[in-house]
Amino acid sequence: PWYKFWERGAQTFIAEPNDKIYCFTSIFVPSFFKESINMEWWYKTAQGWSKTDTVPMQVMGGRDLGFRGYTTKQNFADGEMQVRVTTSDGREMGRIYFTVQKTPSMTPDRLFQSETY
Numbered sequence: 001p002w003y004k005f006w007e008r009g010a011q012t013f014i015a016e017p018n019d020k021i022y023c024f025t026s027i028f029v030p031s032f033f034k035e036s037i038n039m040e041w042w043y044k045t046a047q048g049w050s051k052t053d054t055v056p057m058q059v060m061g062g063r064d065l066g067f068r069g070y071t072t073k074q075n076f077a078d079g080e081m082q083v084r085v086t087t088s089d090g091r092e093m094g095r096i097y098f099t100v101q102k103t104p105s106m107t108p109d110r111l112f113q114s115e116t117y
Contacts, residue, residue: 015076015102023083024070027059027093034060036088039071044080052076056088078102 013021027037041053055071071083077100084095 011098013098013100015100020072020074021076021081021100022070022072023096024068025085025094026068027085029059029067037093038084038086038088039069040084040086041071041073042082042084043077044082049082076100 015021023039023041025039029035035058037057037059039055039057040051041055042049043052044050053073057069057071059067080097080099082095082097085093087093
């Protein structure tokens with residue numbers, strides 16, 4: 001929405017059964033750069049942030065348009081999540097926060113239910 005000017009993209013993901021979450025990234029690096037970049041998936045628990053997955057991506061040399069890539073997550077729960085882009089030695093390059101809201105399955109019996117007034 002326009003009033004959430006600080007958000008970039010869809011910060012609330014409405015998840016239906018069997019959905020995947022996609023996180024896209026674009027990285028601009030100098031021509032001599034050769035590094036493994038990690039896409040770290042984090043989930044917020046009552047004790048704080050907990051890392052659930054790390055997906056490595058190899059980046060070599062610079063490019064005018066940057067390097068683009070994405071990772072996906074299929075097994076996830078409701079709640080607050082984030083994806084951090086880090087170098088192999090743990091330096092953070094960026095992150096994005098979002099919220100996951102699961103919807104119930106649309107089974108045939110639910111599709112044809114109606115309310116009586």
